[in-house]
Amino acid sequence: MQQMMKRHEVPLELTWKIEDLFKTEEDFQKSSEEVFLLAQQFENDYKGQLTQADTLLKAIQEYEQILLKKSHIDEYAFLDFSVDMSDANRASRAGKTEILDSKINTILSFFHSELIHAPQELLEEALEKTPIYKTFLKDILREKPHALSPETEKALTALFNTTESFHGIYSQALHADLNYAPLTLEGKEIPMSFVKFENEYQIHPDTKLRRESFEAFSKELRKYENTVAAIYNAQVQKEKTMTTLRGFDSVFDYLLFQQKVDPSMYHRQIDIIMKELAPIMRKYAKLIQKTYGLEEMTFADLKAPLDPEYAPKITIEGAQQYVEGALSVMGEEYMSYVRPYFKDRWVDYAQNAGKTSGGFCASPYRIHPFILLSWTGELSEVFTLVHELGHGAHFGLAQQEQSFFNQDISMYLVEAPSTCNEMLLSNYLMKQKDDPRFRRWVLASMIENTYYHNFVTHLLEAHFQRKVYELVDKGEVLGAETLNQLKRETLEEFWGDAVKINDGAELTWMRQSHYYMGLYSYTYSAGLTLSTVISQAILHEGQPAVDRWISFLKAGGTKEILDMAKLAGIDISTDKPLKETIAFIGSLVDQVIQLSQKL
Incomplete structure (x- = not known):
């Protein structure tokens, strides 16, 4: 190796x-x-x-x-x-x-x-x-x-x-104390770790490896369920204490006050997605089941790639061409915040020992953004790059216009600039080739990455989290048994009869660090709702929509959430943008099914 x-x-x-x-x-x-x-x-x-x-x-x-x-x-x-x-x-x-x-x-x-x-x-x-x-x-x-x-x-x-130490303790428990024994599969020993499972095995096309690694992963997680439950309970009880001290009626009121979000907007996001997106994602799950010839679709199969043998490769130079091509629609001012990433070393691409996993963008005020990646040459990583560029260009524009105190946007909207760029990249890629397999890959990438991540994974976190805080507000103390039950109920409600919820799926709450960041999880779908609507407007309207979006990006934190969205020409006081976004996801799934029938 x-x-x-x-x-x-x-x-x-x-x-x-x-x-x-x-x-x-x-x-x-x-x-x-x-x-x-x-x-x-x-x-x-x-x-x-x-x-x-x-x-x-x-x-x-x-x-x-x-x-x-x-x-x-x-x-x-x-x-x-x-x-x-x-x-x-x-x-x-x-x-x-x-x-x-x-x-x-x-x-x-x-x-x-x-x-x-x-x-x-x-x-x-x-x-x-x-x-x-x-x-x-x-x-x-x-x-x-x-x-x-x-x-x-x-x-x-x-x-x-x-x-604020509970998140750190949780991370130590999961990433330092868990000790996975190697998997033995068909006589071969396969290394097993938290990162290996999350980044490789759960998305692996080999069903046996995918399911057995899930079982082994869950078995090790379960050893620590009481410890992690105690840590998480300490976190939410702390938030309840602060709720009481500061005179709020509920934990929801306390946490949403910090985001300047009306509780009705929070609850609407969860309720509508749970009801209207669930049938669409069940349809997609059945497509995966059919593609792999599975007798039964299980929770462990949900992240199996639709076309595992089709994984386009790309160089960093090729990624630059795609990124600049996709974002050029945003105009010269925006592009002036994009080009330096490539020529002035604003991105850390290296894969080296000791480097933190994942990708992020940090934006020191009026210096320039820094993006961290671990580049492997997969075309899918261009989506990560363009996502982080969205954060960077947003803060570049906001910092140019606003003071240090006025640069930060509400958490409710923070993921909109980044996910908008993912949508612009998808729009661009769809115009590059007529090849049905490539087009299906682009559409499936949008579903499996952009929308699954933001509208399914994080939304199910939010639904579970809401149940947790409802109990906390009633004075309940939460143990592993209760948390497992709440998570299983959430998964079963969303996936219905289309997906069997394996033993171990209920432990998924142990894998998410967002629970230590207040009501953060639901904001992913809120931001992507805004970015879906504006990216479609940019696609169909062109410059007028671009101008509105640039105004939004420059405003920083100077306006309330509803007024910020209005700068982009979107009224989020109603459920119309959310319902339009769910319908758009449905159209993506239908297109993928149609293309699959032709291949």
């Missing part, structure tokens, strides 16, 4: 240019010390002094600059650690940066607390005087009814790393 390269062996052109953030280690250390001193000076200058609107606005400006500088330090430590987590120096720097971060947050905690407790008329006077910090001050006024005493707020800030 070929060993993975060490980080120092990776060709330079496959790595990102991290020195665009800090040229040297000395620059990084100097900036870290400077930010700490700035935080201390800020406390000396403003603690107990926020009595005048002008003073308050000057303090907000300085506070913003400190957080901006701190964000660059945090990003640098995180990004450099992510490319080689086995490197002791990188690990040490990341750990020290986390400690520094905690110290600075504790020093600065007085500011948010004093703002929250400032007289209403002072905040409103400051609001009238500033065009830049209106959103920031409106958020303070919005939070004011839920504020705790200054001493309590400071204590909560000091305890932040502790109260």
